[in-house]
Amino acid sequence: NAGVTQTPKFQVLKTGQSMTLQCAQDMNHNSMYWYRQDPGMGLRLIYYSASEGTTDKGEVPNGYNVSRLNKREFSLRLESAAPSQTSVYFCASSVLAGDSYEQYFGPGTRLTVT
Amino acid sequence: GQQVMQIPQYQHVQEGEDFTTYCNSSTTLSNIQWYKQRPGGHPVFLIQLVKSGEVKKQKRLTFQFGEAKKNSSLHITATQTTDVGTYFCAGKRANAGGTSYGKLTFGQGTILTVHP
Numbered sequence: 022n023a024g025v026t027q028t029p030k031f032q033v034l035k036t037g038q039s040m041t042l043q044c045a046q047d048m049n050h051n052s053m054y055w056y057r058q059d060p061g062m063g064l065r066l067i068y069y070s071a072s073e074g075t076t077d078k079g080e081v082p083n084g085y086n087v088s089r090l091n092k093r094e095f096s097l098r099l100e101s102a103a104p105s106q107t108s109v110y111f112c113a114s115s116v117l118a119g120d121s122y123e124q125y126f127g128p129g130t131r132l133t134v135t
Numbered sequence: 136g137q138q139v140m141q142i143p144q145y146q147h148v149q150e151g152e153d154f155t156t157y158c159n160s161s162t163t164l165s166n167i168q169w170y171k172q173r174p175g176g177h178p179v180f181l182i183q184l185v186k187s188g189e190v191k192k193q194k195r196l197t198f199q200f201g202e203a204k205k206n207s208s209l210h211i212t213a214t215q216t217t218d219v220g221t222y223f224c225a226g227k228r229a230n231a232g233g234t235s236y237g238k239l240t241f242g243q244g245t246i247l248t249v250h251p
Contacts, residue, residue: 061144061243062243063223063243064178064225064241066239066240069238079238111178113178123168124168124180124239125180128176129177
């Protein structure tokens, strides 16, 4: 099992460009999450999907959109990138949503917006 | 909204010294999870505490959940260089429902450096 995979690993964008971050899991998990990590800020939830067909906003959703393509895949889209979106993005999954289930994280995407 | 604060933000220790990080929530938590992130890596789940006053041990690591379920701590005895990394706590407000159901709030993390 690969666990949670993310593509790309690194990306540099110019302000105003768009891109989609891809995430897939092969653990048959129902719930998936997108976080961003900035120095001194911990992990902040952008969006999550409790189950296939549902998505909900997290703590910092502005400037992002998500798509739960199927049970395995959950993508994050930046429509018009801004320097404030420079960050490390982590995708995670868990068996079910809620606090009782550990989250498994992907390796991350390091995004720089110039 | 719910806030989870961790202290200290940084901790430098000599190998063999003990280390403790503290996690405090602004609201009562239903349970708390701890994660470790190695430099350049991704967070990895360590443990979950559920009961008020619960204490769990993993080799040199001791985790505690406060009686009021609003705070937690992670203590490492006799640190080793392999303990280097960032330690995060994460929790969800007790009785949260609706769109809050799936949301974990992470603390800012404590960055541990161990000098050999």
